[in-house]
Amino acid sequence: MNLNQLQYFKILAQEEHYTRAAQMLSITQPSLSHAIAQLEEELGTRLFEKKGRNIVLTRYGKLFLPYVEESLKVLEEGVQRTRELNGSKEGIIHLAYIYTMGSNFTPKMVRNFLDAYPDYHIDFHFTVGTTGDILAGLKEDKYDIVFSSYQEGEPDIEFRKIGNQKLVVAVPKDHPLAIHGSVDLRDTIAYPQIYFEKGSGLRPVIDQMFEEINQFPKVAFEMEEDSSMAGLVAQGFGIAVMPDIPILKSLNLKTLEISHPVYERSVYLATLKKHYLSPVAKSFIQFVCQQTEGR
Structure with a gap:
Protein backbone atom coordinates (compact mmCIF):
# COMPACT_ATOMS: atom_id res chain seq x y z
CA MET A 1 0.00 0.00 0.00
CA ASN A 2 1.42 3.40 -0.95
CA LEU A 3 0.48 7.07 -0.77
CA ASN A 4 -0.62 7.28 -4.41
CA GLN A 5 -3.06 4.42 -3.95
CA LEU A 6 -4.66 6.16 -0.97
CA GLN A 7 -4.93 9.47 -2.84
CA TYR A 8 -6.41 7.70 -5.86
CA PHE A 9 -8.91 5.89 -3.65
CA LYS A 10 -10.04 9.15 -2.02
CA ILE A 11 -10.60 10.95 -5.35
CA LEU A 12 -12.35 7.96 -6.92
CA ALA A 13 -14.65 7.74 -3.88
CA GLN A 14 -15.54 11.40 -4.38
CA GLU A 15 -16.08 11.24 -8.13
CA GLU A 16 -17.64 7.76 -8.37
CA HIS A 17 -16.41 7.61 -11.97
CA TYR A 18 -13.07 6.27 -13.24
CA THR A 19 -12.69 8.66 -16.17
CA ARG A 20 -13.42 11.81 -14.15
CA ALA A 21 -11.18 10.68 -11.30
CA ALA A 22 -8.32 9.88 -13.68
CA GLN A 23 -8.66 13.32 -15.28
CA MET A 24 -8.54 15.00 -11.88
CA LEU A 25 -5.45 13.00 -10.95
CA SER A 26 -3.78 13.61 -14.35
CA ILE A 27 -3.23 9.89 -14.90
CA THR A 28 -4.63 7.37 -17.36
CA GLN A 29 -7.73 5.37 -16.53
CA PRO A 30 -5.87 2.02 -16.78
CA SER A 31 -3.28 3.30 -14.29
CA LEU A 32 -6.04 4.25 -11.88
CA SER A 33 -7.82 0.91 -12.31
CA HIS A 34 -4.57 -0.97 -11.72
CA ALA A 35 -3.77 1.01 -8.56
CA ILE A 36 -7.23 0.40 -7.11
CA ALA A 37 -7.07 -3.29 -7.99
CA GLN A 38 -3.71 -3.58 -6.18
CA LEU A 39 -5.15 -1.80 -3.14
CA GLU A 40 -8.18 -4.10 -3.07
CA GLU A 41 -5.94 -7.16 -3.41
CA GLU A 42 -3.80 -6.02 -0.48
CA LEU A 43 -6.86 -5.37 1.67
CA GLY A 44 -8.49 -8.61 0.59
CA THR A 45 -11.84 -7.02 -0.24
CA ARG A 46 -13.70 -5.03 -2.87
CA LEU A 47 -13.82 -1.28 -2.21
CA PHE A 48 -16.05 -0.32 -5.16
CA GLU A 49 -18.96 -1.84 -7.03
CA LYS A 50 -20.74 -0.83 -10.24
CA LYS A 51 -23.97 1.15 -10.16
CA GLY A 52 -25.19 1.93 -13.67
CA ARG A 53 -22.43 3.83 -15.47
CA ASN A 54 -20.83 4.89 -12.20
CA ILE A 55 -19.18 3.07 -9.33
CA VAL A 56 -19.95 3.42 -5.63
CA LEU A 57 -18.23 2.41 -2.42
CA THR A 58 -19.00 -0.98 -0.96
CA ARG A 59 -19.65 -1.13 2.78
CA TYR A 60 -15.97 -1.98 3.21
CA GLY A 61 -15.02 1.04 1.11
CA LYS A 62 -17.26 3.26 3.24
CA LEU A 63 -15.55 1.91 6.35
CA PHE A 64 -12.08 2.51 4.88
CA LEU A 65 -12.67 6.04 3.50
CA PRO A 66 -12.66 8.11 6.74
CA TYR A 67 -9.39 6.49 7.82
CA VAL A 68 -7.81 7.35 4.48
CA GLU A 69 -9.08 10.95 4.63
CA GLU A 70 -7.77 11.41 8.17
CA SER A 71 -4.38 9.88 7.31
CA LEU A 72 -3.93 12.08 4.23
CA LYS A 73 -4.94 15.17 6.20
CA VAL A 74 -2.42 14.44 8.96
CA LEU A 75 0.31 13.76 6.41
CA GLU A 76 -0.49 16.99 4.52
CA GLU A 77 -0.26 18.98 7.76
CA GLY A 78 3.06 17.36 8.56
CA VAL A 79 4.44 18.25 5.13
CA GLN A 80 3.27 21.86 5.49
CA ARG A 81 4.76 22.31 8.95
CA THR A 82 8.05 20.81 7.86
CA ARG A 83 8.20 23.19 4.90
CA GLU A 84 7.43 26.12 7.17
CA LEU A 85 10.33 25.24 9.47
CA ASN A 86 12.51 25.34 6.38
CA GLY A 87 11.24 28.83 5.50
CA SER A 88 9.28 27.60 2.49
CA LYS A 89 6.62 29.83 0.91
CA GLU A 90 4.70 26.84 -0.33
CA GLY A 91 1.49 25.31 0.88
CA ILE A 92 -2.13 24.40 0.34
CA ILE A 93 -5.11 26.58 1.23
CA HIS A 94 -8.50 24.91 1.45
CA LEU A 95 -10.95 27.72 0.68
CA ALA A 96 -14.74 27.33 0.71
CA TYR A 97 -17.21 30.02 -0.29
CA ILE A 98 -20.90 30.63 -0.84
CA TYR A 99 -22.33 30.59 -4.35
CA THR A 100 -22.78 34.36 -4.57
CA MET A 101 -19.04 34.89 -4.12
CA GLY A 102 -18.00 32.46 -6.83
CA SER A 103 -18.39 34.44 -10.04
CA ASN A 104 -16.31 37.49 -9.16
CA PHE A 105 -15.13 38.12 -5.59
CA THR A 106 -13.31 34.88 -4.81
CA PRO A 107 -11.48 34.28 -8.13
CA LYS A 108 -10.50 37.95 -8.32
CA MET A 109 -9.22 37.99 -4.72
CA VAL A 110 -7.18 34.82 -5.23
CA ARG A 111 -5.72 36.09 -8.50
CA ASN A 112 -4.76 39.44 -6.93
CA PHE A 113 -3.12 37.64 -4.02
CA LEU A 114 -1.07 35.35 -6.26
CA ASP A 115 -0.03 38.33 -8.40
CA ALA A 116 1.01 40.26 -5.28
CA TYR A 117 3.14 37.35 -4.02
CA PRO A 118 4.79 35.84 -7.11
CA ASP A 119 7.41 34.05 -4.98
CA TYR A 120 4.69 32.06 -3.19
CA HIS A 121 3.79 28.63 -4.53
CA ILE A 122 0.29 27.96 -3.24
CA ASP A 123 -2.18 25.33 -4.31
CA PHE A 124 -5.75 26.53 -3.65
CA HIS A 125 -8.43 23.87 -3.20
CA PHE A 126 -11.89 25.35 -3.76
CA THR A 127 -15.29 24.23 -2.49
CA VAL A 128 -18.63 25.98 -3.00
CA GLY A 129 -21.77 25.53 -0.92
CA THR A 130 -24.33 27.10 1.37
CA THR A 131 -23.29 28.97 4.51
CA GLY A 132 -24.53 26.14 6.73
CA ASP A 133 -22.68 23.45 4.80
CA ILE A 134 -19.32 25.18 4.51
CA LEU A 135 -19.29 26.38 8.13
CA ALA A 136 -20.00 22.79 9.17
CA GLY A 137 -17.05 21.76 7.00
CA LEU A 138 -14.89 24.43 8.63
CA LYS A 139 -15.64 22.98 12.08
CA GLU A 140 -14.80 19.51 10.75
CA ASP A 141 -11.39 20.87 9.64
CA LYS A 142 -12.14 20.37 5.95
CA TYR A 143 -11.35 24.02 5.15
CA ASP A 144 -8.85 26.61 6.34
CA ILE A 145 -10.87 29.67 5.33
CA VAL A 146 -14.51 30.27 4.47
CA PHE A 147 -16.27 33.19 2.75
CA SER A 148 -19.86 33.12 4.00
CA SER A 149 -22.73 34.88 5.69
CA TYR A 150 -22.65 35.36 9.45
CA GLN A 151 -24.25 32.60 11.46
CA GLU A 152 -25.44 32.93 15.04
CA GLY A 153 -24.46 30.45 17.71
CA GLU A 154 -20.93 29.70 16.48
CA PRO A 155 -18.62 30.57 19.42
CA ASP A 156 -15.67 28.66 17.94
CA ILE A 157 -15.69 30.60 14.66
CA GLU A 158 -14.19 34.05 14.12
CA PHE A 159 -16.05 36.16 11.56
CA ARG A 160 -14.32 39.12 9.88
CA LYS A 161 -16.54 41.33 7.74
CA ILE A 162 -15.16 41.69 4.21
CA GLY A 163 -17.98 43.39 2.33
CA ASN A 164 -21.64 43.92 1.57
CA SER A 266 -22.86 41.39 4.82
CA VAL A 267 -20.31 38.74 3.90
CA TYR A 268 -17.52 37.47 6.11
CA LEU A 269 -14.20 35.68 6.18
CA ALA A 270 -14.55 32.89 8.73
CA THR A 271 -11.85 30.83 10.45
CA LEU A 272 -11.76 28.59 13.50
CA LYS A 273 -10.55 30.22 16.71
CA LYS A 274 -7.53 28.68 18.46
CA HIS A 275 -6.78 26.58 15.41
CA TYR A 276 -3.55 26.09 13.51
CA LEU A 277 -3.24 28.06 10.27
CA SER A 278 -0.24 27.82 7.98
CA PRO A 279 1.79 30.98 7.26
CA VAL A 280 0.49 31.08 3.68
CA ALA A 281 -3.11 30.90 4.95
CA LYS A 282 -2.38 33.70 7.41
CA SER A 283 -0.85 35.77 4.59
CA PHE A 284 -3.97 35.27 2.47
CA ILE A 285 -6.26 36.27 5.36
CA GLN A 286 -4.21 39.41 5.96
CA PHE A 287 -4.32 40.26 2.25
CA VAL A 288 -8.11 39.83 2.03
CA CYS A 289 -8.67 41.95 5.13
CA GLN A 290 -6.42 44.72 3.77
CA GLN A 291 -8.13 44.67 0.37
CA THR A 292 -11.61 44.86 1.90
CA GLU A 293 -10.92 47.30 4.73
CA GLY A 294 -13.68 49.89 5.01
CA ARG A 295 -16.17 48.01 2.86
Whole structure:
Protein backbone atom coordinates (compact mmCIF):
# COMPACT_ATOMS: atom_id res chain seq x y z
CA MET A 1 0.00 0.00 0.00
CA ASN A 2 1.42 3.40 -0.95
CA LEU A 3 0.48 7.07 -0.77
CA ASN A 4 -0.62 7.28 -4.41
CA GLN A 5 -3.06 4.42 -3.95
CA LEU A 6 -4.66 6.16 -0.97
CA GLN A 7 -4.93 9.47 -2.84
CA TYR A 8 -6.41 7.70 -5.86
CA PHE A 9 -8.91 5.89 -3.65
CA LYS A 10 -10.04 9.15 -2.02
CA ILE A 11 -10.60 10.95 -5.35
CA LEU A 12 -12.35 7.96 -6.92
CA ALA A 13 -14.65 7.74 -3.88
CA GLN A 14 -15.54 11.40 -4.38
CA GLU A 15 -16.08 11.24 -8.13
CA GLU A 16 -17.64 7.76 -8.37
CA HIS A 17 -16.41 7.61 -11.97
CA TYR A 18 -13.07 6.27 -13.24
CA THR A 19 -12.69 8.66 -16.17
CA ARG A 20 -13.42 11.81 -14.15
CA ALA A 21 -11.18 10.68 -11.30
CA ALA A 22 -8.32 9.88 -13.68
CA GLN A 23 -8.66 13.32 -15.28
CA MET A 24 -8.54 15.00 -11.88
CA LEU A 25 -5.45 13.00 -10.95
CA SER A 26 -3.78 13.61 -14.35
CA ILE A 27 -3.23 9.89 -14.90
CA THR A 28 -4.63 7.37 -17.36
CA GLN A 29 -7.73 5.37 -16.53
CA PRO A 30 -5.87 2.02 -16.78
CA SER A 31 -3.28 3.30 -14.29
CA LEU A 32 -6.04 4.25 -11.88
CA SER A 33 -7.82 0.91 -12.31
CA HIS A 34 -4.57 -0.97 -11.72
CA ALA A 35 -3.77 1.01 -8.56
CA ILE A 36 -7.23 0.40 -7.11
CA ALA A 37 -7.07 -3.29 -7.99
CA GLN A 38 -3.71 -3.58 -6.18
CA LEU A 39 -5.15 -1.80 -3.14
CA GLU A 40 -8.18 -4.10 -3.07
CA GLU A 41 -5.94 -7.16 -3.41
CA GLU A 42 -3.80 -6.02 -0.48
CA LEU A 43 -6.86 -5.37 1.67
CA GLY A 44 -8.49 -8.61 0.59
CA THR A 45 -11.84 -7.02 -0.24
CA ARG A 46 -13.70 -5.03 -2.87
CA LEU A 47 -13.82 -1.28 -2.21
CA PHE A 48 -16.05 -0.32 -5.16
CA GLU A 49 -18.96 -1.84 -7.03
CA LYS A 50 -20.74 -0.83 -10.24
CA LYS A 51 -23.97 1.15 -10.16
CA GLY A 52 -25.19 1.93 -13.67
CA ARG A 53 -22.43 3.83 -15.47
CA ASN A 54 -20.83 4.89 -12.20
CA ILE A 55 -19.18 3.07 -9.33
CA VAL A 56 -19.95 3.42 -5.63
CA LEU A 57 -18.23 2.41 -2.42
CA THR A 58 -19.00 -0.98 -0.96
CA ARG A 59 -19.65 -1.13 2.78
CA TYR A 60 -15.97 -1.98 3.21
CA GLY A 61 -15.02 1.04 1.11
CA LYS A 62 -17.26 3.26 3.24
CA LEU A 63 -15.55 1.91 6.35
CA PHE A 64 -12.08 2.51 4.88
CA LEU A 65 -12.67 6.04 3.50
CA PRO A 66 -12.66 8.11 6.74
CA TYR A 67 -9.39 6.49 7.82
CA VAL A 68 -7.81 7.35 4.48
CA GLU A 69 -9.08 10.95 4.63
CA GLU A 70 -7.77 11.41 8.17
CA SER A 71 -4.38 9.88 7.31
CA LEU A 72 -3.93 12.08 4.23
CA LYS A 73 -4.94 15.17 6.20
CA VAL A 74 -2.42 14.44 8.96
CA LEU A 75 0.31 13.76 6.41
CA GLU A 76 -0.49 16.99 4.52
CA GLU A 77 -0.26 18.98 7.76
CA GLY A 78 3.06 17.36 8.56
CA VAL A 79 4.44 18.25 5.13
CA GLN A 80 3.27 21.86 5.49
CA ARG A 81 4.76 22.31 8.95
CA THR A 82 8.05 20.81 7.86
CA ARG A 83 8.20 23.19 4.90
CA GLU A 84 7.43 26.12 7.17
CA LEU A 85 10.33 25.24 9.47
CA ASN A 86 12.51 25.34 6.38
CA GLY A 87 11.24 28.83 5.50
CA SER A 88 9.28 27.60 2.49
CA LYS A 89 6.62 29.83 0.91
CA GLU A 90 4.70 26.84 -0.33
CA GLY A 91 1.49 25.31 0.88
CA ILE A 92 -2.13 24.40 0.34
CA ILE A 93 -5.11 26.58 1.23
CA HIS A 94 -8.50 24.91 1.45
CA LEU A 95 -10.95 27.72 0.68
CA ALA A 96 -14.74 27.33 0.71
CA TYR A 97 -17.21 30.02 -0.29
CA ILE A 98 -20.90 30.63 -0.84
CA TYR A 99 -22.33 30.59 -4.35
CA THR A 100 -22.78 34.36 -4.57
CA MET A 101 -19.04 34.89 -4.12
CA GLY A 102 -18.00 32.46 -6.83
CA SER A 103 -18.39 34.44 -10.04
CA ASN A 104 -16.31 37.49 -9.16
CA PHE A 105 -15.13 38.12 -5.59
CA THR A 106 -13.31 34.88 -4.81
CA PRO A 107 -11.48 34.28 -8.13
CA LYS A 108 -10.50 37.95 -8.32
CA MET A 109 -9.22 37.99 -4.72
CA VAL A 110 -7.18 34.82 -5.23
CA ARG A 111 -5.72 36.09 -8.50
CA ASN A 112 -4.76 39.44 -6.93
CA PHE A 113 -3.12 37.64 -4.02
CA LEU A 114 -1.07 35.35 -6.26
CA ASP A 115 -0.03 38.33 -8.40
CA ALA A 116 1.01 40.26 -5.28
CA TYR A 117 3.14 37.35 -4.02
CA PRO A 118 4.79 35.84 -7.11
CA ASP A 119 7.41 34.05 -4.98
CA TYR A 120 4.69 32.06 -3.19
CA HIS A 121 3.79 28.63 -4.53
CA ILE A 122 0.29 27.96 -3.24
CA ASP A 123 -2.18 25.33 -4.31
CA PHE A 124 -5.75 26.53 -3.65
CA HIS A 125 -8.43 23.87 -3.20
CA PHE A 126 -11.89 25.35 -3.76
CA THR A 127 -15.29 24.23 -2.49
CA VAL A 128 -18.63 25.98 -3.00
CA GLY A 129 -21.77 25.53 -0.92
CA THR A 130 -24.33 27.10 1.37
CA THR A 131 -23.29 28.97 4.51
CA GLY A 132 -24.53 26.14 6.73
CA ASP A 133 -22.68 23.45 4.80
CA ILE A 134 -19.32 25.18 4.51
CA LEU A 135 -19.29 26.38 8.13
CA ALA A 136 -20.00 22.79 9.17
CA GLY A 137 -17.05 21.76 7.00
CA LEU A 138 -14.89 24.43 8.63
CA LYS A 139 -15.64 22.98 12.08
CA GLU A 140 -14.80 19.51 10.75
CA ASP A 141 -11.39 20.87 9.64
CA LYS A 142 -12.14 20.37 5.95
CA TYR A 143 -11.35 24.02 5.15
CA ASP A 144 -8.85 26.61 6.34
CA ILE A 145 -10.87 29.67 5.33
CA VAL A 146 -14.51 30.27 4.47
CA PHE A 147 -16.27 33.19 2.75
CA SER A 148 -19.86 33.12 4.00
CA SER A 149 -22.73 34.88 5.69
CA TYR A 150 -22.65 35.36 9.45
CA GLN A 151 -24.25 32.60 11.46
CA GLU A 152 -25.44 32.93 15.04
CA GLY A 153 -24.46 30.45 17.71
CA GLU A 154 -20.93 29.70 16.48
CA PRO A 155 -18.62 30.57 19.42
CA ASP A 156 -15.67 28.66 17.94
CA ILE A 157 -15.69 30.60 14.66
CA GLU A 158 -14.19 34.05 14.12
CA PHE A 159 -16.05 36.16 11.56
CA ARG A 160 -14.32 39.12 9.88
CA LYS A 161 -16.54 41.33 7.74
CA ILE A 162 -15.16 41.69 4.21
CA GLY A 163 -17.98 43.39 2.33
CA ASN A 164 -21.64 43.92 1.57
CA GLN A 165 -23.90 42.62 -1.18
CA LYS A 166 -26.85 44.69 -2.31
CA LEU A 167 -30.17 42.88 -2.51
CA VAL A 168 -32.52 43.46 -5.46
CA VAL A 169 -35.75 42.04 -6.80
CA ALA A 170 -35.18 40.08 -10.01
CA VAL A 171 -38.19 39.86 -12.34
CA PRO A 172 -38.73 38.61 -15.93
CA LYS A 173 -38.48 41.43 -18.47
CA ASP A 174 -42.16 41.05 -19.38
CA HIS A 175 -43.33 41.07 -15.75
CA PRO A 176 -45.79 43.79 -14.59
CA LEU A 177 -43.19 45.07 -12.09
CA ALA A 178 -40.55 45.43 -14.82
CA ILE A 179 -41.86 48.89 -15.76
CA HIS A 180 -40.45 50.20 -12.46
CA GLY A 181 -36.88 51.00 -11.52
CA SER A 182 -37.46 50.30 -7.84
CA VAL A 183 -40.10 48.56 -5.79
CA ASP A 184 -41.46 48.43 -2.26
CA LEU A 185 -41.21 44.87 -0.99
CA ARG A 186 -44.94 44.96 -0.22
CA ASP A 187 -45.60 45.25 -3.95
CA THR A 188 -44.00 41.85 -4.54
CA ILE A 189 -46.36 39.89 -2.29
CA ALA A 190 -48.93 39.30 -5.03
CA TYR A 191 -46.46 37.31 -7.13
CA PRO A 192 -45.00 33.79 -6.63
CA GLN A 193 -41.39 33.91 -5.54
CA ILE A 194 -38.25 31.86 -5.93
CA TYR A 195 -36.78 31.63 -2.43
CA PHE A 196 -33.49 30.57 -0.86
CA GLU A 197 -33.70 27.26 0.98
CA LYS A 198 -33.27 27.13 4.75
CA GLY A 199 -29.61 26.14 4.65
CA SER A 200 -28.68 29.37 2.89
CA GLY A 201 -27.19 32.24 4.87
CA LEU A 202 -29.48 34.60 2.97
CA ARG A 203 -32.68 32.89 4.09
CA PRO A 204 -32.85 34.57 7.55
CA VAL A 205 -31.93 37.94 6.02
CA ILE A 206 -34.78 37.81 3.50
CA ASP A 207 -37.16 36.37 6.09
CA GLN A 208 -36.37 39.39 8.27
CA MET A 209 -37.13 41.77 5.42
CA PHE A 210 -40.59 40.28 4.98
CA GLU A 211 -41.13 40.23 8.74
CA GLU A 212 -40.45 43.97 8.76
CA ILE A 213 -43.36 44.58 6.38
CA ASN A 214 -45.42 41.97 8.26
CA GLN A 215 -46.23 40.09 5.06
CA PHE A 216 -44.86 36.88 3.57
CA PRO A 217 -44.67 35.78 -0.07
CA LYS A 218 -46.07 32.71 -1.73
CA VAL A 219 -43.01 30.53 -2.32
CA ALA A 220 -43.07 28.74 -5.67
CA PHE A 221 -39.64 27.09 -5.40
CA GLU A 222 -36.81 26.92 -2.86
CA MET A 223 -33.29 26.85 -4.27
CA GLU A 224 -29.82 26.32 -2.87
CA GLU A 225 -27.94 28.85 -4.97
CA ASP A 226 -28.55 32.09 -6.78
CA SER A 227 -27.62 31.29 -10.39
CA SER A 228 -30.34 28.62 -10.53
CA MET A 229 -32.78 31.09 -8.98
CA ALA A 230 -31.92 33.64 -11.65
CA GLY A 231 -32.49 31.05 -14.38
CA LEU A 232 -35.97 30.26 -13.05
CA VAL A 233 -36.81 33.96 -12.86
CA ALA A 234 -35.66 34.52 -16.45
CA GLN A 235 -37.97 31.71 -17.60
CA GLY A 236 -40.98 33.18 -15.81
CA PHE A 237 -41.31 30.79 -12.86
CA GLY A 238 -41.48 33.65 -10.37
CA ILE A 239 -39.62 36.66 -9.00
CA ALA A 240 -36.81 36.64 -6.44
CA VAL A 241 -35.16 38.76 -3.77
CA MET A 242 -31.48 38.02 -4.26
CA PRO A 243 -27.98 39.55 -4.38
CA ASP A 244 -27.17 41.77 -7.35
CA ILE A 245 -24.63 39.40 -8.88
CA PRO A 246 -22.97 39.72 -12.34
CA ILE A 247 -24.89 36.82 -13.95
CA LEU A 248 -28.15 38.78 -13.69
CA LYS A 249 -26.97 41.15 -16.43
CA SER A 250 -26.67 38.30 -18.93
CA LEU A 251 -30.17 36.86 -18.47
CA ASN A 252 -33.60 37.80 -19.76
CA LEU A 253 -34.64 39.59 -16.58
CA LYS A 254 -34.63 42.99 -14.92
CA THR A 255 -33.33 43.95 -11.49
CA LEU A 256 -35.27 46.41 -9.34
CA GLU A 257 -33.90 48.40 -6.43
CA ILE A 258 -35.69 47.75 -3.13
CA SER A 259 -36.93 51.09 -1.81
CA HIS A 260 -38.35 49.60 1.39
CA PRO A 261 -37.13 48.00 3.55
CA VAL A 262 -33.51 48.81 2.66
CA TYR A 263 -31.13 45.95 3.40
CA GLU A 264 -27.58 44.99 2.52
CA ARG A 265 -26.26 41.51 3.11
CA SER A 266 -22.86 41.39 4.82
CA VAL A 267 -20.31 38.74 3.90
CA TYR A 268 -17.52 37.47 6.11
CA LEU A 269 -14.20 35.68 6.18
CA ALA A 270 -14.55 32.89 8.73
CA THR A 271 -11.85 30.83 10.45
CA LEU A 272 -11.76 28.59 13.50
CA LYS A 273 -10.55 30.22 16.71
CA LYS A 274 -7.53 28.68 18.46
CA HIS A 275 -6.78 26.58 15.41
CA TYR A 276 -3.55 26.09 13.51
CA LEU A 277 -3.24 28.06 10.27
CA SER A 278 -0.24 27.82 7.98
CA PRO A 279 1.79 30.98 7.26
CA VAL A 280 0.49 31.08 3.68
CA ALA A 281 -3.11 30.90 4.95
CA LYS A 282 -2.38 33.70 7.41
CA SER A 283 -0.85 35.77 4.59
CA PHE A 284 -3.97 35.27 2.47
CA ILE A 285 -6.26 36.27 5.36
CA GLN A 286 -4.21 39.41 5.96
CA PHE A 287 -4.32 40.26 2.25
CA VAL A 288 -8.11 39.83 2.03
CA CYS A 289 -8.67 41.95 5.13
CA GLN A 290 -6.42 44.72 3.77
CA GLN A 291 -8.13 44.67 0.37
CA THR A 292 -11.61 44.86 1.90
CA GLU A 293 -10.92 47.30 4.73
CA GLY A 294 -13.68 49.89 5.01
CA ARG A 295 -16.17 48.01 2.86
